[in-house]
Amino acid sequence: MSIPIGSFKTLRPTQPERLGLHVALTVSRGMSRMKPSVLHNVLGKYAGVVDKMGDRSVDAPRAERAHAALCHLSPRCASHEACFVRSLALFLYLRPLGRNISWHAGFRTDPFLGHAWIQVDSHPISEALEVSQFIETMRVH
Template sequence: MSISMVNERALSSPPLWIRPLARVTVLLARGIARLSPGRQFALLEALRHGARACSAKEAHRARNAVLFVSVMCTGPWCLQRSIATALLCRICGTWPEWCVGVRTEPFIAHAWVQVDGVPIDEDTEQLKYFHRMVAIRPVVKGAV
């Protein structure tokens, strides 16, 4: 889906308690990534309910754990990596902003997570050329 735009290795060894959860989310993300985009978006929209907004530290920890447990997520499979990161955050009670965007020249699609508009462990210099097409944000309580 995308060019190499990320730190493709775990930066540190994640805590032992999060590793099995990360493995489960990687497997779930693989299945979700095979769904049609409409179904992916609907499922992620539903999963975000009941979670509080994720902090950058929590999103980084989740992404790092996903990279640590999955060789596949360290490569060009940004969709699976970003979904697994969002799911791991959700299991921990939070939700980041999950995004999909495209670049037109050359045409490239990319998926990532961000917090407060800041991409987590992504090449922000490259991302500035992407047009965000989908953003599934945390649900803010009291918002209509």
């Protein structure tokens, strides 16, 4: 979905992070093949189910650490071309840890580019692109 701009920083994950991120990455690869309407419904239901676990929040440094750990586990996710799978995996991994995580997808027209990202409290996490330039087509809170 993205143009190559370089790669993200990586950080060796802890054992619990490694397991959780591997599961989230595996599931996100399958979800990336879903039709957009189905994907939106599945993510919405997932968010609804994990929100029943309690009212918690994740801070930006925690989300950035998860981003760096995922990029360490998957060299593909460390590239900007993998924003869709990476953002899905991060949403799946982080949402049970906090209700303030949201998943976004959109596009810009000049030059045309699709992109997907996560936000914590309305702030993009580890984004090299200016997401305010994108027209949002999907969002899951």
